[in-house]
Amino acid sequence: MPSIQDIISDLKKKYERNYGFAVFDLDWKESGDAVIVSGEVLTEKQKAETLASIGEACGKKVEGDIRVLGNPSSREIGWAAVRADVADFKSRFVPTGVMNEKILKRIRASQIKKGEILRVLLQKDNQILAQSGDLTLGWIDLADVDLRKESLEEKWRTGVAARAGKTVAAAFSEEKIIREAEKFLGVKYILGAKSDASIDCSGFTQTVYKNACGVILPKHSWDQKNMGIAVEMEKAQTGDLVFMVGKETGTKHVGIFESVNGGKNIIHASSASGEVVRQSADEVFEKYNLAEVRRVVKN
Numbered sequence: 001m002p003s004i005q006d007i008i009s010d011l012k013k014k015y016e017r018n019y020g021f022a023v024f025d026l027d028w029k030e031s032g033d034a035v036i037v038s039g040e041v042l043t044e045k046q047k048a049e050t051l052a053s054i055g056e057a058c059g060k061k062v063e064g065d066i067r068v069l070g071n072p073s074s075r076e077i078g079w080a081a082v083r084a085d086v087a088d089f090k091s092r093f094v095p096t097g098v099m100n101e102k103i104l105k106r107i108r109a110s111q112i113k114k115g116e117i118l119r120v121l122l123q124k125d126n127q128i129l130a131q132s133g134d135l136t137l138g139w140i141d142l143a144d145v146d147l148r149k150e151s152l153e154e155k156w157r158t159g160v161a162a163r164a165g166k167t168v169a170a171a172f173s174e175e176k177i178i179r180e181a182e183k184f185l186g187v188k189y190i191l192g193a194k195s196d197a198s199i200d201c202s203g204f205t206q207t208v209y210k211n212a213c214g215v216i217l218p219k220h221s222w223d224q225k226n227m228g229i230a231v232e233m234e235k236a237q238t239g240d241l242v243f244m245v246g247k248e249t250g251t252k253h254v255g256i257f258e259s260v261n262g263g264k265n266i267i268h269a270s271s272a273s274g275e276v277v278r279q280s281a282d283e284v285f286e287k288y289n290l291a292e293v294r295r296v297v298k299n
Helices: 004-019 044-058 101-107 174-182 201-213
Strands: 024-031 034-041 061-068 078-082 086-090 108-113 117-124 127-131 137-141 145-148 229-231 241-246 252-260 263-270 275-280 288-295
Touching: 004 024, 004 044, 024 044, 034 044, 044 061, 086 101, 101 108, 108 137, 127 145, 174 201, 174 252, 174 263, 201 252, 201 263, 252 288
Parallel strands: 034 061
Antiparallel strands: 024 034, 078 117, 078 145, 086 108, 086 137, 117 127, 127 137, 229 288, 241 252, 241 288, 252 263, 263 275
């Protein structure tokens, strides 16, 4: 049976492989029938996995005094404003000297526009690990931001955050959602992109919701799928989010539902088409299986 220290070491190595750099600094001690783990990690999932793994191995109650840097309620570390027109937000740390377009394409988690505010967690070499207003964690080049000494928290998360299992009140209108979606028709599809020049499926839905009604969706499609409430496809309304899985690829996908004269359309950033398109639902479901329809905003 592995020791508690072995479990912690193995988890740190796992996160280093996944993210290129691990924020994972933990100590532990036994206190009676319990094990107390303290320190800091990056995400709530890492905390939960650590406590569960130790509890399973030692058969004792495990208590955690662990600070999660990715939790907005943890102490402030720093703030930054993006100064580049569009900056790449990367899912793992890769030294600048070995970065190339092929690697960037694989690790680009999102893109951040000029003026957006980031919560800075730490700096390594010439990059910072930061958290955007939608709570996405990523690495961004130091040259693309201005570090600020003063708190920018009030400007960090502007809007109404979508809720898991609930709809939220916002200035929603079907017309405005479609008008914002139509602005992206023909925009090039690039995985991880989120700009006026290129965008992916979840970046598209996230941007449309933020611009149309001030609602903050998570960046990634299956995180968005947790938001709002499920509705039947037959009862879908314009603006609902449609989640799908590729029949051949298994790729997770999301688009925006549109009801027009009794017909059903889906507007989405399509990798197959290479751009944002408006298609009939029947045409879309030739390539995708419906996973779920979600309503994020109260009617």
